[in-house]
Amino acid sequence: MITGDRKPLEEIAAMVEGFERVLILGCGTCVTVCMAGGEREAEETALALRLRGRERGVSREIWYANVERQCDEEFLQEAVDHVARADVVVSLACGCGVQHMVTVFPDLIVYPGLNTTFMGVTEELGVWAERCLGCGDCVLERTGGVCPITRCSKSLLNGPCGGSADGACEVDKTIPCGWQLIIDRLEAIGQLQRLDEVLPPKDWSKSHSGGPRFRIREDVRGTDDVEEGAQ
Numbered sequence: 001m002i003t004g005d006r007k008p009l010e011e012i013a014a015m016v017e018g019f020e021r022v023l024i025l026g027c028g029t030c031v032t033v034c035m036a037g038g039e040r041e042a043e044e045t046a047l048a049l050r051l052r053g054r055e056r057g058v059s060r061e062i063w064y065a066n067v068e069r070q071c072d073e074e075f076l077q078e079a080v081d082h083v084a085r086a087d088v089v090v091s092l093a094c095g096c097g098v099q100h101m102v103t104v105f106p107d108l109i110v111y112p113g114l115n116t117t118f119m120g121v122t123e124e125l126g127v128w129a130e131r132c133l134g135c136g137d138c139v140l141e142r143t144g145g146v147c148p149i150t151r152c153s154k155s156l157l158n159g160p161c162g163g164s165a166d167g168a169c170e171v172d173k174t175i176p177c178g179w180q181l182i183i184d185r186l187e188a189i190g191q192l193q194r195l196d197e198v199l200p201p202k203d204w205s206k207s208h209s210g211g212p213r214f215r216i217r218e219d220v221r222g223t224d225d226v227e228e229g230a231q
């Protein structure tokens with residue numbers, strides 16, 4: 001999932017200063033799971049902004065709504081009536097959702113209510129951890145399913161570095177050395193010999209370093225109906 005943190009209320013309040021009708025729009029997928037930008041957080045944000053306005057004697061319309069996914073036009077259309085009423089929308093989606101909103105509604109002013117952080121997993125209730133940088137050329141089959149790009153602080157493809165000590169990372173001793181995790185995992189699955197393979201220099205042009213990327217499926221492009229089970 002994509003994770004994020006809600007921006008401080010004062011920052012959001014400053015963005016919407018001077019607007020009469022303010023919609024707070026939540027997103028029902030990733031940012032709901034990481035408790036940052038779902039319906040509940042949209043409601044809380046709208047309430048907090050209303051209270052803040054009342055304390056300052058400012059009267060304006062602030063309400064909230066939620067859609068399943070802001071990165072998908074089909075779901076954004078469900079918010080069309082809310083959007084039509086709003087002078088400004090504070091999107092609690094990740095940065096993809098915000099950008100898709102301004103594409104789908106080109107005349108609309110949309111501001112980000114979240115700081116998007118990373119792609120990760122839920123480790124336990126209230127703890128999310130980064131796991132993938134979307135490098136475009138996955139090497140997990142060679143590293144026991146542990147990502148060297150995100151789990152190693154230096155993103156080393158052939159580790160560990162000389163600073164790894166007692167299983168901890170030299171950059172931050174409170175986190176495990178990513179390469180120690182890889183070694184432990186390879187040992188556990190009987191593939192320690194994988195360490196003898198030297199991973200070649202990575203082609204970073206497949207990552208964002210090569211510019212904005214697109215994923216195109218020519219077989220389904222331009223068709224509305226995709227046969228169930230089609231690859």
Ligand code: SF4
Pocket residue numbers: 131132133134135136137138139140147148149150
């Ligand atoms: S190797 Fe690349 S694609 Fe695979 S998990 Fe790591 S960052 Fe993501």
Ligand code: SF4
Pocket residue numbers: 151152153154155156159160161162163164165168169170171176177178179180
């Ligand atoms: S100690 Fe381990 S995780 Fe930290 S930078 Fe070195 S190899 Fe990477």
